[in-house]
Amino acid sequence: MASRSRVPLGLILFSALVAGAGNGISIIAFPWLVLQRNGSAMEASVVAMAATLPLLVATLFAGTAVDYLGRRRVSMLSDLLSALSVAAVPVIALSFGAEAVNVAVLATLAAFGAFFDPAGMTARETMLPEAAAQAGWTLDKANSGYEAVFNLAYIVGPGIGGVLIATIGGINTMWVTAGAFALSMAVIGALRLEGAGVPDRTQLPEQVWAGIVEGLRFVWNLRVLRTLALIDLAVVGLYMPMESVLFPKYFTDRSEPAQLGWVLMALSIGGLVGALGYAVTSRFMSRRVTMIAAVLILGITMTVIAVLPPLPVILAMAAIGGFAYGPIQPIYNYVMQTRAPQHLRGRVVGVMGSLAYAAGPVGLIVAGPLADGAGLQVTFLALSIPMILIGVVALFLPSLRELDRTPG
Known part of the structure; x- marks a missing residue:
């Protein structure tokens, strides 16, 4: 019988908290950058919609990616691509000037990041049964903790985003957001858990x-x-x-x-x-x-x-x-x-x-x-x-x- 350890479950929960907080910051930062340019609520709505619509399709494909590529790998890849999507904002500003960060660029990057978020969430969620068993927790208790962490992330994330925008500006806030996704990726990289690696492809179409x-x-x-x-x-x-x-x-x-x-x-x-x-x-x-x-x-x-x-x-x-x-x-x-x-x-x-x-x-x-x-x-x-x-x-x-x- 495998020895009990709460480390894998703790890593999954911490990764969910950090990545969720990164998403919470993005919810504030992307519309703020639009409104800062010209005050247009319509354009801010366009960027917000761009971050929402990809979820309709992405969530369906995310589950397939998890089953075909492996949970740990997909979680890390999702965080990497999310980090790149937000880091691109300050990179573009440094390379071409702040005026280059226009509505079209922001909408595109918001959609890009949103498309990969469900894969990370799905991957972490599907690792919970094995992590709960190793920790000696019931599955109800593990799911309760996971959803509580998820809710907490979306409470603190926008608050942190507001403070960062006020202190270092909207564009530089994206560096912190990218760092949150990178930390989540590193945490899952340290995870060792049964069923989280490369899947058995013989059971898949x-x-x-x-x-x-x-x-x-x-x-x-x-x-x-x-x-x-x-x-x-x-x-x-x-x-x-x-x-x-x-x-x-x-x-x-x-x-x-x-x-x-x-x-x-x-x-x-x-x-x-x-x-x-x-x-x-x-x-x-x-x-x-x-x-x-x-x-x-x-x-x-x-x-x-x-x-x-x-x-x-x-x-x-x-x-x-x-x-x-x-x-x-x-x-x-x-x-x-x-x-x-x-x-x-x-x-x-x-x-x-x-x-x-x-x-x-x-x-x-x-x-x-x-x-x-x-x-x-x-x-x-x-x-x-x-x-x-x-x-x-x-x-x-x-x-x-x-x-x-x-x-x-």
């Missing part, structure tokens, strides 16, 4: 497209995964507009940018505490009950927010909604990691992730015009009521009972 189709077919044919994928598709599509459109519009109309930051921080902190808390609640609460409660509570908090109550109530509802939804991703991770055979694990994670990324833009396309035409209250209700209905329907789905069955 020769054609990459056949491999992708195999992953899609596996998710669709396994009832519990198919149900979770459809629920996630609907929930993300309903939730994302609240964070990305409705709250910004509400507080922009009131000229209260600081309050917007407080609400988004309340959501993130709630998610962080909820993910951490799942390591404890998983001992006495079933995964099915946890998941259904999360969807229902999120729908209820969104409904309360729809009446546009005073700020303290909005903050409380945001924190409660984030807390309730914090355990969802650890539950999804557990199901994917325990149901998918090792040679398919990357592709299953990739398929599930790509569906979630696809849902976000659909919800945004609907919510924006609805908010302009019918108002924020109507739009909040149009999102919250279906969320509650999904939670009610989930109560009667027999496939969700498989969440608490030990896989054969």
Whole structure:
């Protein structure tokens, strides 16, 4: 029996924290560089969209790359390419002048970096089962820690980015971001873990497209995964507009940018505490009950927010909604990691992730015009009521009972 060690799990979690913080800094730095040039919100939106759209396709291919090339190798390669994409900003500025860092360049580099991010995330996620076993942790506990670290990175990253921009400027901030990705790559380079190296290619289809189709077919044919994928598709599509459109519009109309930051921080902190808390609640609460409660509570908090109550109530509802939804991703991770055979694990994670990324833009396309035409209250209700209905329907789905069955 192999000796227990928490080192591999610690390396994976630290890599996820550092790389996530690098992404969090980029979220602030790229739009800032655009706005610093000419103050155009439209051009800043173009760069933000360029960093989002590649995720739709990249996540699907990321899982295939993990299965075909190996988890450790793909994680390091992803961090390397992400580092190069952000380091290119100061390199171009030094070589051709700051004016050369225009919107087209920034959009291209943002898209380049975003395309490779899912590969690193997928690779680290698929190494958790072996790392948890070596540490003597349950898989629920490992997934809880991983998602908590991920949430923490996106809380501290933008904050660090803001401080760096204020002290050393937007372009030089990209050097620090590149350093974060390089550190993540070095940490994974030191990782030694069973199943993280070169995969057994005899279990994989020769054609990459056949491999992708195999992953899609596996998710669709396994009832519990198919149900979770459809629920996630609907929930993300309903939730994302609240964070990305409705709250910004509400507080922009009131000229209260600081309050917007407080609400988004309340959501993130709630998610962080909820993910951490799942390591404890998983001992006495079933995964099915946890998941259904999360969807229902999120729908209820969104409904309360729809009446546009005073700020303290909005903050409380945001924190409660984030807390309730914090355990969802650890539950999804557990199901994917325990149901998918090792040679398919990357592709299953990739398929599930790509569906979630696809849902976000659909919800945004609907919510924006609805908010302009019918108002924020109507739009909040149009999102919250279906969320509650999904939670009610989930109560009667027999496939969700498989969440608490030990896989054969």
